[in-house]
Amino acid sequence: MSADRTSVLGMETKSTAQGARPGRVAERLLADRHSLPLSIALHLLPGVLIVAVYLLIARPLTRAIGYPPFLGWAIAMLLALAPFELGLLLWLGRRRNGRFSLRGVVHYLDKPLPRGKLVVLVIPLIVWFLVVSFALMPMDSFFYELLFRWLPFEGAGGGLTDGLAGYPHSVMVVALAVCIPLTGLAFPVIEELYFRGFLMSRLSRLGRWAPVLSTVLFSLYHLWSPWVFLSRVVFFLPGPWFVWRKKDLRVSLGMHAGTTFLLQTLGTLALLLNLLP
Structure with missing residues (x-):
């Protein structure tokens, strides 16, 4: 074997070894x-x-530029959620694989469900999410008025229109439209990769209780809306449960991102067409 070939193999072995020893x-x-x-x-x-x-x-x-706090939360997630959750996954992937890859970091990515079965499963989950979350809004309002009015989150306790009330129509439309690709799509996808694919998969010793604990902790993670904790557990649990059951992350990805994207887009269109009160 030539010296050059030996050198190349040595470099490859060293690179592989480095990728296999990610650090404590x-x-x-x-x-x-x-x-x-x-x-x-x-x-x-x-x-x-x-x-x-x-x-x-x-x-x-957002106060300085005259935009609603709704946009402030999107900015906060852009600056905190995305770098921490996605950044941690990519860093771990690089430490494990020697390159930016989610292999071995995020689980349930083998796509065992055929596309047709996946669609048949996700659509009812989206309907469940929408119907139950809206049905439980009075309970959310009750807990907000009872326990959480002291929180310094403007417009947090009401619905979407309450959070946008008092701003010019054009400002409200821009704020919602800007958030469609962020809170409507990108952030839910990142959350599912992090909370279900990374964290829930490492609660396997709990068996069927793993998706339950995952949902409870995910609901607690929403510190900016603690009054929605109980209802969020109820309307969100089926997604993680089916991910655990079917070993396919696309189930909760479809439910979570599908619902938020739908709500964000329809809300923006309704506001743009003056259909909201």
Whole structure:
């Protein structure tokens, strides 16, 4: 074997070895199972960061430019949710694989469900999400009025139109339209990769309770809307449960991103056509 060939093989072996030894922190995060304290911390930390960025950066910014707080939350998620959740997954992928890849980091990506069965499953889940979330809105309002009015989140306790009330029509339309690709699509996809594909898959020792705990912790992660905790557990649980049952992340991806994109787009169109009160 030539010296050049030996050198190349040596470099490849070194690169592979480096990819196989991700480091102590990465090894702990990439383990097949997470301890309960670690899992709780990884679920809640992004929510803490989002609220902190909103209060320190996004809220003052939207106030200064005259836009509703709804846009402030999208900015906070852009600055906190995306870098932390997606950034952590990509960093772990690079540490494990030697390149930016989700292989071995995010599970349930083997796509075991045929496309037809996936569609038949996701559409009822979207309907469930919409119907139950709207049906439980009075309960959300009750908890907000009872326990959470003190939170410094303007317009947080009402519906979408309450959060936009008092702003010019053009400002409201722009705020909602800008959020369609963010809160309507990109952020839900990132959340599903992180919370279901990464975190829930490492709660496997809990068996059928894994999707339940995943949903509870995911609901707690929404620190900016704690009054929706109970209803969020109810209308969101079927998605994680079917991901765990079918081993296909596309189920909750379709339910979550499909519902938020639909609501965001239809809400923007309704506002644009003056169909909202």
